[in-house]
Amino acid sequence: MAREGGSGGPPGTTPGRRPSRFPGYDVLAQAGAWDATTAAVVFARTARQPELRFFTLAEEAVATLLFDHLLAQWDDPKVPVLEMIDARLAERQTDGWRFEDMPEDDTAWRLSLRGLDDDAREWYDAPFAELSPERRAALIEAVRARGSDRWRGLTAGHVWGLWTRYTATAFYSHPWAWNEIGYGGPAYPRGYMRLGLGLREPWEVPDTEPEEAPPEDDGSDDKRDDDLPARPGAPRTGLAGLVRSATDTLRQTTSPLGRVRDRNASAWLLPRGDARFDRRLVEGMRRFDDRDEVDLVVVGCGAGGATLAQRMSRYGWSVVCLEAGPFWDPDSDWVSDEAASHHLYWNDPRVIAGEDPVPLGANNSGRGVGGSTVHFAGYVPRFHPSDFRTYTEDGVGADWPLDYADLRASYERIEQELPVAGQYWPWGDPHPYPHAPHPVGGNGEVFLRGAAALGLEARVGPVAITNGRFGNRPHCVYRGFCLQGCKVNAKASTLITHVPDALAHGAEIRAQCMVTGVELDERGRLATGVRYVRDGRERFQRARTVAVAGYSIETPRLLLNSTSRRFPDGLCNDHDLVGRYVMVQGAPQTSGRFTQEVRSYKAPPPEVTSEEFYETRSDRPYRRGFSVQNVSPLPIVWAEHVTAQGHWGEDLRRYMRDYVHWATLGALCELLPQPGNRVTLAEEKDRYGLPVARFSYSQCENDRQVIRAAEAVMEDILRAAGASEVMTINRYAHLVGGCRMARDAAHGVVDADLRTFAVPNLLLTDGSVLPTQGSANPALTIMALVDRAAGRLAAGARAGLRTPSGDRR
Amino acid sequence: MIPRSRNPFAPARLARNVRHGRFERSLSLLTAAGSVITAAEIYLEHDRASFGNRVMWWPVVLGPVGAAAGVAGFLSERMARTALPIASAAIAANGLQGTYLHVRGIAEKPGGWSLARYNIETGPPLFAPLLVTMVGGMGLLAALLRRER
Numbered sequence: 001m002a003r004e005g006g007s008g009g010p011p012g013t014t015p016g017r018r019p020s021r022f023p024g025y026d027v028l029a030q031a032g033a034w035d036a037t038t039a040a041v042v043f044a045r046t047a048r049q050p051e052l053r054f055f056t057l058a059e060e061a062v063a064t065l066l067f068d069h070l071l072a073q074w075d076d077p078k079v080p081v082l083e084m085i086d087a088r089l090a091e092r093q094t095d096g097w098r099f100e101d102m103p104e105d106d107t108a109w110r111l112s113l114r115g116l117d118d119d120a121r122e123w124y125d126a127p128f129a130e131l132s133p134e135r136r137a138a139l140i141e142a143v144r145a146r147g148s149d150r151w152r153g154l155t156a157g158h159v160w161g162l163w164t165r166y167t168a169t170a171f172y173s174h175p176w177a178w179n180e181i182g183y184g185g186p187a188y189p190r191g192y193m194r195l196g197l198g199l200r201e202p203w204e205v206p207d208t209e210p211e212e213a214p215p216e217d218d219g220s221d222d223k224r225d226d227d228l229p230a231r232p233g234a235p236r237t238g239l240a241g242l243v244r245s246a247t248d249t250l251r252q253t254t255s256p257l258g259r260v261r262d263r264n265a266s267a268w269l270l271p272r273g274d275a276r277f278d279r280r281l282v283e284g285m286r287r288f289d290d291r292d293e294v295d296l297v298v299v300g301c302g303a304g305g306a307t308l309a310q311r312m313s314r315y316g317w318s319v320v321c322l323e324a325g326p327f328w329d330p331d332s333d334w335v336s337d338e339a340a341s342h343h344l345y346w347n348d349p350r351v352i353a354g355e356d357p358v359p360l361g362a363n364n365s366g367r368g369v370g371g372s373t374v375h376f377a378g379y380v381p382r383f384h385p386s387d388f389r390t391y392t393e394d395g396v397g398a399d400w401p402l403d404y405a406d407l408r409a410s411y412e413r414i415e416q417e418l419p420v421a422g423q424y425w426p427w428g429d430p431h432p433y434p435h436a437p438h439p440v441g442g443n444g445e446v447f448l449r450g451a452a453a454l455g456l457e458a459r460v461g462p463v464a465i466t467n468g469r470f471g472n473r474p475h476c477v478y479r480g481f482c483l484q485g486c487k488v489n490a491k492a493s494t495l496i497t498h499v500p501d502a503l504a505h506g507a508e509i510r511a512q513c514m515v516t517g518v519e520l521d522e523r524g525r526l527a528t529g530v531r532y533v534r535d536g537r538e539r540f541q542r543a544r545t546v547a548v549a550g551y552s553i554e555t556p557r558l559l560l561n562s563t564s565r566r567f568p569d570g571l572c573n574d575h576d577l578v579g580r581y582v583m584v585q586g587a588p589q590t591s592g593r594f595t596q597e598v599r600s601y602k603a604p605p606p607e608v609t610s611e612e613f614y615e616t617r618s619d620r621p622y623r624r625g626f627s628v629q630n631v632s633p634l635p636i637v638w639a640e641h642v643t644a645q646g647h648w649g650e651d652l653r654r655y656m657r658d659y660v661h662w663a664t665l666g667a668l669c670e671l672l673p674q675p676g677n678r679v680t681l682a683e684e685k686d687r688y689g690l691p692v693a694r695f696s697y698s699q700c701e702n703d704r705q706v707i708r709a710a711e712a713v714m715e716d717i718l719r720a721a722g723a724s725e726v727m728t729i730n731r732y733a734h735l736v737g738g739c740r741m742a743r744d745a746a747h748g749v750v751d752a753d754l755r756t757f758a759v760p761n762l763l764l765t766d767g768s769v770l771p772t773q774g775s776a777n778p779a780l781t782i783m784a785l786v787d788r789a790a791g792r793l794a795a796g797a798r799a800g801l802r803t804p805s806g807d808r809r
Numbered sequence: 810m811i812p813r814s815r816n817p818f819a820p821a822r823l824a825r826n827v828r829h830g831r832f833e834r835s836l837s838l839l840t841a842a843g844s845v846i847t848a849a850e851i852y853l854e855h856d857r858a859s860f861g862n863r864v865m866w867w868p869v870v871l872g873p874v875g876a877a878a879g880v881a882g883f884l885s886e887r888m889a890r891t892a893l894p895i896a897s898a899a900i901a902a903n904g905l906q907g908t909y910l911h912v913r914g915i916a917e918k919p920g921g922w923s924l925a926r927y928n929i930e931t932g933p934p935l936f937a938p939l940l941v942t943m944v945g946g947m948g949l950l951a952a953l954l955r956r957e958r
């Protein structure tokens with residue numbers, strides 16, 4: 001069966017032609033201001049849908065009704081959710097990861113649909129499709145209510161997650177649904193200009209029911225007795241502080257840009273005008289032969305890998321960087337759309353386990369030149385000096401084999417190259433930023449307002465987003481799609497901040513090459529190169545030095561998959577440390593409802609931060625702390641927030657219609673490194689025939705306390721800003737660790753120069769080396785560590801060695 | 810009959826001076842004030858845009874230069890004929906350069922002129938640099954005037 005969505009329907013069509021709270025609003029009328037690639041994916045949703053390919057007849061009968069119930073879609077025209085999900089499953093556009101107690105998504109769909117039908121027969125002696133709507137709803141609700149219990153051989157909560165994730169993604173990717181919730185839709189090349197509470201673009205339509213109170217809560221959001229922790233030492237201000245911040249900032253804005261350009265000319269190698277990447281750089285790229293013994297082969301072209309490739313090619317090394325994913329062309333490969341950005345993520349199979357399993361893919365791993373920085377949010381705070389010695393200071397975590405002072409110069413260099421915009425930073429080691437703070441949107445305004453009411457310090461920044469011209473990169477247009485890849489070149493990703501300069505200095509970035517093993521010489525002492533698969537054929541690239549930068553899951557997996565006589569348990573795994581101490585940050589998100597329109601989709605999602613609660617404090621029962629930032633979920637992620645509260649059907653639709661009134665804060669909680677939180681190899685193999693990664697994660701008591709405290713603070717901030725209702729969901733953010741650095745081989749896999757203890761010409765240059773994670777987003781620190789390591793590597797080479805210079809430290 | 814006064818800036822005398830094209834000194838002073846005020850505003854606006862192109866410092870630096878030349882022109886006739894027109898010409902030219910750069914900036918925003926309204930409203934202010942040229946023009950004009958009596 002194929003359903004016709006019409007050619008967009010009449011202007012302002014809403015699902016079921018319901019009267020709209022935004023009368024006359026028609027997002028498709030704005031299509032003239034969208035780029036062609038994005039317009040194509042959006043209009044495909046309103047066009048005729050392909051025939052079903054995945055669901056069987058029996059499954060279709062259950063699925064159709066299940067979807068109608070979950071989304072309360074009863075009247076025509078309907079968003080063709082069934083066809084959209086069917087196409088996704090037929091084309092295997094799944095997220096890749098699965099819970100250990102669940103089969104892969106396609107099988108899980110089949111089993112759960114059959115389970116629902118079986119329930120119907122068991123309870124009411126009739127197939128699901130023949131039940132009354134009330135009975136069907138009761139069966140669906142029964143699955144939801146089971147929570148973490150088993151149901152039909154599956155975990156009910158995970159089935160519920162599967163159902164709501166797929167249905168909400170399909171429904172809220174449709175322009176008719178956008179009309180219903182007043183969402184602005186794609187925003188490139190035209191971005192937004194009226195940012196802030198209660199402000200609308202000339203073409204946006206005001207909500208006619210701004211006061212509509214959402215239905216009563218089921219009590220899930222009970223008041224906490226936790227009061228706001230007493231205010232820590234306020235950041236130093238005073239006259240001296242003011243003068244210092246002013247002069248430091250002035251020094252940044254007056255220092256000649258030529259100095260940055262002499263170090264890294266990437267921003268000047270991008271085209272001016274409407275193209276985002278100079279294809280001639282790729283076409284004219286130097287190409288090495290597999291048999292050439294290059295000075296350095298880098299595995300992975302993300303935050304760490306691209307930075308290393310750029311630095312070492314500048315130092316005159318011959319460099320090949322092998323990247324599993326594609327070489328992106330932002331103009332044609334990226335869209336200004338949530339659902340159609342799926343190809344940016346690492347979607348190969350992975351298994352997640354443990355008491356608190358961490359979903360992967362979209363939320364934490366990218367694939368392609370630029371790595372995860374292509375769709376990272378762009379918050380780039382530094383770590384605090386205390387992060388480097390949490391064990392000594394707080395008795396938890398681990399001490400780093402280097403100090404903050406060792407990284408300061410690298411931090412400054414990378415901040416100038418990204419470049420970072422923000423207010424003068426009062427926390428940790430106070431410092432200025434090269435670009436001015438951005439104006440904030442409604443969401444940021446709520447945060448600043450709430451923080452001010454509570455007497456908390458919150459500041460605008462620090463974000464790797466141009467606020468003004470930088471080389472040939474233009475100013476941000478406040479389009480809010482940072483997590484879908486910035487089509488403007490305003491948000492930094494290493495694709496535009498380091499790759500162009502690497503190419504100009506003779507590096508080869510070889511895309512679509514999946515590295516499957518690191519090879520050693522016969523005695524197992526030195527690395528000789530890497531095996532990789534390209535176009536289905538295995539190849540071998542020779543190299544004098546190897547650097548692995550595949551991030552916290554893939555780097556340990558590659559080492560564990562690289563066994564030899566010398567390393568039977570995986571490369572560099574003599575002390576059973578590879579894959580251990582993987583960390584994620586607890587990232588609860590709290591949303592608050594405001595009568596004024598927030599329209600948080602305008603402006604970049606990263607805007608404002610507070611690091612008031614970053615460090616251990618004597619008045620709290622837990623060690624270490626958290627930071628608070630604002631995040632601005634687009635409709636699909638917002639639907640996840642709502643469904644996570646247990647809302648579905650009409651309830652879900654009602655909350656979603658209220659979308660423009662909600663502001664969202666997110667915390668980053670420092671969760672402690674634990675040996676049991678680790679990556680191992682599963683039985684299952686991927687398309688290259690390699691065992692996939694299994695990532696097991698469980699929180700400890702300290703972790704839970706920090707997360708609770710962060711939730712309480714965010715709820716207080718939102719209420720202080722005037723929120724009438726708040727809701728919190730629990731999530732995770734970022735990955736680090738897995739091959740941590742340490743002073744010696746008994747405690748870590750690499751040293752402070754990122755060189756492995758076991759193989760002198762093998763380096764790990766990515767997020768996997770972090771021993772602790774602080775409450776800061778990790779990318780800047782990863783890049784700074786690599787900047788430092790590159791300098792050490794080059795200095796060592798000049799001295800005639802092929803490993804970093806000087807003594808290990 | 811207008812009462813005579815020794816002060817060339819007494820209202821009545823001033824008005825007569827102006828009517829006879831004798832207001833070099835007052836216009837010099839106005840040029841000085843205009844330079845400082847525009848430079849201050851430009852500093853704030855350009856700081857907001859992070860001095861992303863370091864030429865954005867030029868109009869800020871030219872502000873005090875124009876101010877000094879204006880005050881010098883107020884105090885000394887010789888200065889009013891030398892330093893003032895030189896500084897003013899630089900300011901006027903810088904305003905034209907700024908207009909060119911702002912136009913280019915708008916053109917290079919995503920969508921360029923095809924999104925003219927959005928890009929003009931959100932891009933570098935299109936007409937602002939011409940106000941700088943006006944200040945420079947005032948200084949040039951002052952240099953051509955007759956001095957107050």
Ligand SMILES: Cc1cc2nc3c(=O)[nH]c(=O)nc-3n(C[C@H](O)[C@H](O)[C@H](O)COP(=O)(O)OP(=O)(O)OC[C@H]3O[C@@H](n4cnc5c(N)ncnc54)[C@H](O)[C@@H]3O)c2cc1C
Pocket residue numbers: 299300301302303304305322323324325361362363364365366367368369370371372373375376377378379380483513514515516549550551552554555558606734735765766767768777778779780782
């Ligand atoms: C949605 C999202 C938001 C984020 N927000 C922020 C933020 O605001 N601030 C921040 O600091 N950080 C943020 N992060 C995290 C940040 O992007 C990562 O920490 C950082 O990019 C990690 O750098 P990396 O070099 O270790 O790995 P990556 O950048 O992930 O690069 C790894 C690369 O290696 C490739 N690769 C892996 N295995 C192989 C192999 N075997 N062969 C060849 N290639 C391989 C991958 O395809 C990938 O391109 C965010 C991440 C996501 C996903």
Ligand code: SF4
Pocket residue numbers: 191465475476477478479480481482483485486487488489490491603604605
């Ligand atoms: S940085 Fe973010 S908000 Fe700014 S233009 Fe890029 S995607 Fe849009």
